[in-house]
Amino acid sequence: MTELVERVDDDDRVIGLVDRGEAIRRRWLHRVATVVCRDTRGRILVHRRPPDAARFPDGVNFMVGGASEPGETYEEAAARELTEELGVRARPRFVLTFRCAGVISPYWLGLHEAVVTGPVAPDPDEIAWHDWLTEPQLAELVRDEAFVPDAREAYHRWAAPRRDGRTPAGPAG
Numbered sequence: 001m002t003e004l005v006e007r008v009d010d011d012d013r014v015i016g017l018v019d020r021g022e023a024i025r026r027r028w029l030h031r032v033a034t035v036v037c038r039d040t041r042g043r044i045l046v047h048r049r050p051p052d053a054a055r056f057p058d059g060v061n062f063m064v065g066g067a068s069e070p071g072e073t074y075e076e077a078a079a080r081e082l083t084e085e086l087g088v089r090a091r092p093r094f095v096l097t098f099r100c101a102g103v104i105s106p107y108w109l110g111l112h113e114a115v116v117t118g119p120v121a122p123d124p125d126e127i128a129w130h131d132w133l134t135e136p137q138l139a140e141l142v143r144d145e146a147f148v149p150d151a152r153e154a155y156h157r158w159a160a161p162r163r164d165g166r167t168p169a170g171p172a173g
Contacts, residue, residue: 005030005067012097012108020067024105032100033077033110034065035092036158040117043132045086046141049148050128055104059148062138062155063111064126074110082114087121090114098157103149111154135159 003020008029023030037045049059064085068077078092092112100109122130133141141147142155 003067004070006070008108010099012099017070027105029099030107031068031074031077031110032065032107033068033072033074033081033112034063034154035078035082035112035114036063036095037082037086037088037114037116037120039132040115041132043134044138045116045120045130046133046138047122047127047130048146050125053126056148056150058128058146059151060141060144060146061148061151062142063151068110075112078110078112078114085123085126086116087123088114088116088118090116096157098154100150100153109150109154111158 004017005020005023006014007016007018007023008031009015010029012031018028018030020030022028039045044062045064046060046062047064049056049061051058065078065081068074072080074097075092075094079090082088082090082092092114095111095113097108097110100107120130139159142152
């Protein structure tokens with residue numbers, strides 16, 4: 001199945017449409033939108049990917065998300081991914097973008113946050129297990145070898161302003 005994504009340049013400007021598989025094979029930059037989900041108590045959703053997942057099987061992550069579709073903003077892609085992966089409708093709040101080195105391939109990552117007020121219904125093709133953790137529990141989990149390396153990079157960028165008492169940075173570029 002062909003999944004088209006927007007190939008972007010070093011400044012996150014669209015330069016064309018390409019197949020996502022080709023973008024990954026050729027290490028072309030494209031866009032990925034993610035969401036850090038909190039419950040009404042402030043805990044953060046963490047999940048484990050299924051063992052048969054194409055990317056990061058059995059990996060633990062604190063974000064849900066995926067590639068942006070052509071013409072989608074990061075925010076639109078983040079909202080779509082929330083619905084697809086968790087069965088949740090919410091308006092994600094933009095936090096930051098950065099060029100993620102990526103274990104499989106580099107990409108621009110748009111990170112968002114959303115408060116989830118109701119139950120989640122994870123897509124079993126994307127999420128094998130989930131739980132809600134406090135920030136200190138998440139900080140400990142990030143060190144685990146099962147934590148997805150790309151998510152670890154995102155975690156450090158997401159958590160840095162909190163540690164430093166700053167507001168997260170806006171869009172890069």
